[in-house]
Amino acid sequence: MNTNIPYNFSSPLYNKALDIFAISRNISNYMMDDLNALCIHGKEDSNIYFTGDIVQQSVSLAPGILKAEHQVFSEDKHRYAASVRNLTNLLDKNCDRLERCNSNGKEFIKVLRIELKKFKKLQRNWLLTL
Template sequence: MDIFILSRSISTYLNDDLCLLDVDGKENNDIYFTGDIIQQSSNLAPEIINAERERFSDKKHKHIESLDRLTYRLYKNCRRLENTNSNGKDYLPILQSELKKFRILKRNWMLTL
């Protein structure tokens, strides 16, 4: 939940800077990554719940693989947003450190399944 709240706050902060059009009238393509981090972080909790509920290990592993993909994409989108022209990018290392903690917790959690 902390990752979701952080990503939502960072996205809102970045949207204010990135929603402006360039001088030539083009939009900033990096604004789409802000929506991606919200979507990916909101999908983490349902995947954890689905993995916990599954009885068969092969189905559990599918949810775990989905979690791996989500965390990887979330981390990559944070890296992409670091290159934006916004003051909000200073808060991205906080989200990245939470993702690192989540990966460690996920490894320990997987051993209990």
């Protein structure tokens, strides 16, 4: 594996991954306040875990893109690209779950979905270039 990743690496897909991370982190922080309260029976809202999941999955997008870009062999590139595709699908599923929760921040999920849609379009083109 090539460990010499340039600090000035820039691609539209990588930049969009960074945007998705920033958006998901802000959404998580906003929604955590609403979902942090205990329910009627003294149990926590299980949807609070999905806010952490979107942050964890979005933080892994950019490194996956970098790893795929800097691999020598095509099989390795496609393995990391598949990982990025799986993370994108998981993000989409967690957006579904968060849209169904009882929070004032669920309208901000639409912003993340728009960015994910743009990311998927860039991702399709990126996969063709690997």
